[in-house]
Amino acid sequence: MTAFILMTGLSVSGQNGIATTSKKTFSRTTTISQKINAHPSIVWTLLSNADDYARWNSTIISIEGQIEEGEKIRLKSTLAPNRTFKLKIKEMKPHELLIWGDAMGKRTFRLTEEQEGTRFTMTERIGSVMFPLFAGKIPSFDEAFEQFTADLKKEAEAISQVQ
């Protein structure tokens, strides 16, 4: 049930732009969900255009590479500005689903069309058998998730208003 909730973003917690994190011995999962008043194709374009992220998303310093299934990207975020995360685009269903990750973690972006807009859900699960050893050193994602989502909502809704 927990996995279903996390995948679909249907849990009560994590909705309306507030991130929630659940911790287990070998993993940690952060999720957030937000209604965006813009067509899924606008939200999708923002999420799948690597070159443009830094312009609108204040949590991303840069993304190099193409966001295409099977491709690898190099991501720098404000959460760990000195690190470059080498991530693989694991799955893409245009306007619906984007998953990227590495051996340690997996981030899932899911879009669902709602009346006059889009339900955006973002989940990141990190974990492994070694997770308990370094769990304390990994900062909370909550604030960055909320900022990412707020930036996405603001940008997508601004685009939606273009006449």
Place this chain on the structure above:
Amino acid sequence: MNQEEFTALFSEIRPQLKSYILRLTASVPDTEDLVQDTWIKSSRNLTSFRGDSSLKTWIFTIASNLVKDHQRKWKRWPENVTDICKEAAMQNPQHFQEAMQIVQSSQYAQFEIKEHIAFCFTCIAKSLPLEQHLCILLKEVHNFKIKEMATILDTTEPLVKYHLHAARKKMIEIFDGRCALINQEGVCHQCTEINGIFNPKQDTQQELMKIRMVRDAEKKDKEHLLDLRMEVLREIDPFTSSAHELQLHHLEHNRRVMESHLENKE
């Protein structure tokens, strides 16, 4: 619509089409070829024009497809194109000699800052991804509606909105950082420098105050300043303006410099 009616309507649209294609390709010979190709393709396929859109939209669709095919082989220009081209011009005395000859011999070489503003946009907009470049010109210069642009570019309205929005944001950011006309800390003064060369007796400050974008710069509304920049573009036909021979010579110089610069970077 018969061929005669089509020919008359195409002739009406031709000047707009030429300026659109020139601002996309930055090449007069390529523009002439692409306008001719658009004419051939549209007149041959006239029977397939069903009137679902206006004739202008239909012709711009054909032209945009030809431009997209044509531009695929060329790399996009860098944002600092005018710096690179200025440096190349400084090292090429022949370029200035030719320009001075044009000034002395042509009645269409009366340098105006306004024209250089439009010229500068043409060069810098070539740093945008092609889809964004197409969108900003179609909307801001040629007044197409979002729905018509989606038809012209064979895409969806949300995607057109995205490209247009992203193009505007990018152009605002670049000009805010570069253009000394709208930002005192802007690094580029080329339009006023060149005005000093071609119009040495002119009071440059007085000339600048004739331009609304410069007058409104203090308000610091960046969206508004881009709108005013686009207004300058709408007012200027790069093939018939009062300094078009000079500006086209300048554009050809920049295009050659860019081709060589991008080739050397490979």
